[in-house]
Amino acid sequence: MKKKSWFAGLTTLVLAAGVLAGCSGNGNNNAPAGSGAGASSSASTPTKSGDTVKLKMWGGVPPEAGPQAVVDAWNKDHPDIQVEYVRYVNDDEGNLKLDTAMMTGQDVDLFVNYTMSHIAKRVEAGFTAELSQFQDYNIDEKMGPDAAGWKINGKYYGIPTTKSSFFVALNKDALDAANLPVPKEWTWDELREYAKKLKSGDRYGFIQHTEPYVDPLDSVLSKEGYTKADGASNMDHPLVRKWLETLNAMMAEDKTTPPLGEQLTSKMPVEQIFLSGEAPMLNIGAWLLRSSNNFTDFPRDFKIAFAPVPRLAENAADYVTRGGLGDFISINSKSKNQQAAWEFLKWYADGGMAPMAAGGRLPASKDADQEAAFESMIGDKGDTYDRESLMYVMFENTTPTYVRSVPQEVVDMRAQEYEKYFLGSQSLDQTLAAMTSRHNDFMKNK
Known part of the structure; x- marks a missing residue:
């Protein structure tokens, strides 16, 4: 919690820096998208002949899971532009490290954003170059209509580069032993029943990575609206209550999923637990593949199947799921080598x-070789996956998707409240009331 208060202070400094940058006249945030107007001098200044441009790209994926191979391939063919990959952990502390580096003028030329809330803050702080200055690449045409979900005020401050998939990974052998089919669409009530049937002794039937933990809540509010018709907060929506009740019951009554307190204090290695066969269902994203393909560190003797993330809504037509496009890569507005960064x-x-496909990150561009990427994703471990279900969650599922766009302050605020509920220090009604009240206060102050 101390880090969060320091982060709030840093954010104030960051925003102030952004205001000063905007006053300096160096930005081009007022240029119409695609106009090419307002290109910064750093973007257009040519490099002296014979000079080697050195770029630093910051991202959250471990170097050995694809990024190092990417930059090695580029560096081999582009001796005039050399790229170094810098890894930051995609959590609160890691994102703070990246923001601090940009605020203090450390070397950051390109950086990967993993949520809309993070990119929105960085745009507000003046850290991101607006891309209409570069007119030789049509993002909408290359990436398709889902790319527009990453626009801010109608403009692109980066390129979404991957097809982003979230799913429930399943121990296919355990499902077969329990005579349970691999779902193509299901509800959280049905997942709860699966967890009961798959639970064995003291072992849990279902575990979650903390990153997509709250996706069901955003799934509801992305569809129904974060605010009601009268402008008041919708945090007390009946399906938000349903999510809280269901998960709490799985923790306290069924004992089929870890109590949140246990997961947070132990920093539970959920991928390792799933891949060791100790828990048969794991809610996670496509980054699981970088571990499940690694038999050296995560040996396993079972086949993995895949199911969509379950819905809270009874009617499948009322459901949207997290996904679409991800890994939104931006160019630092203060970089002295924006043109070189753009080429890369x-x-x-x-x-x-x-x-990057070996780590579950499939390219979004229509010009990328998707079949080759898929084969790279499963590598020589293809026979250890249920290919039909993997193809379904990656390519064939037509459920509409959303990109989490709620401000980070709201993400933090509601987490503080639902954590109290899951830890037993606050009732369900108190939690919903507190989330709603604090959201209303945030909107009023904003």
Whole structure:
């Protein structure tokens, strides 16, 4: 919690820096998208002949899970532009480290954003170059209509580079032994029943990575609206109550999923637990593949199947799921080598990122070789996956998707309240009332 208060102070400094940057006249945030007007001098200044441009790209994926192979391939063919990959952990502390680096003028030329809330703050702080200054790449045409979900005020401050998939990974052998089919669509009530049937002794039937933990809540509010018709907070929506009740019952009554307190204090290694066969269902994203393909560190003797994340809504037509496009890569507005960064970013998006597929990150560009990327994703471990279900969650599921766009302050606020409920220090009604009240206060103050 101390870090959060320091982060709030840093955010104030960051925003102040952004205001000063905007006053300096160096930005181009007022240029119409695609106009090319207002290109910064740093973007257009040519490098002296013979000079080697050195770029630093910050991202949250471990270097050995694809990024190092990407930059090695680029560096081999582009001696005039050399890229170094810098890893930051995609959590509160890691994102703070990246923001601090940009605020203090450390070397950051390109950086990967994993949520809309993070990119929105960085745009507000003046850290991100608006891309209409570069007119030789049509993001909408390359990435398709889902790319528009990453626009801010109608403009692109980066390129979404991957097809983002979230799913429930399943121990297929355990499902077969319990005579349970691999679902193509299901509800949280049905997942709860699966967890009961798959629970064995003291072992849990279902575990979650903390990153997509709250996705069901955003799934509801992305569809129904974060506010009601009268403008008041919708945090007390009946399906938000349903999510809280269901998960709490799985923790306290069924004992089929870890209590949140246990998961937070132990920093539970959920991927390791799933891949060791100790828990048969895991809610996670496509980054699971970088571990499940690694038999050296995570040996397993079972086949993995995949199911969509379950819905809270009874009617499948009323459901949206997290997904679409992700890994939104931006260029630092203060970089002295924006043109070189742009050349690398185009190459990366159109297929240079292929080694990332081994970690579950499929390229979004229509010009990338999707079949080759898929084969790279499963590597020589193809027979350890249920290919039909993997293809379904990655390519064939037509459920509409959303990108989490709620402000980070709201993400933090509601987490503080639902954690109290799951830890037993606050009732369900108190939790819903507190979330709603604090959201209303946030909107009023904003």
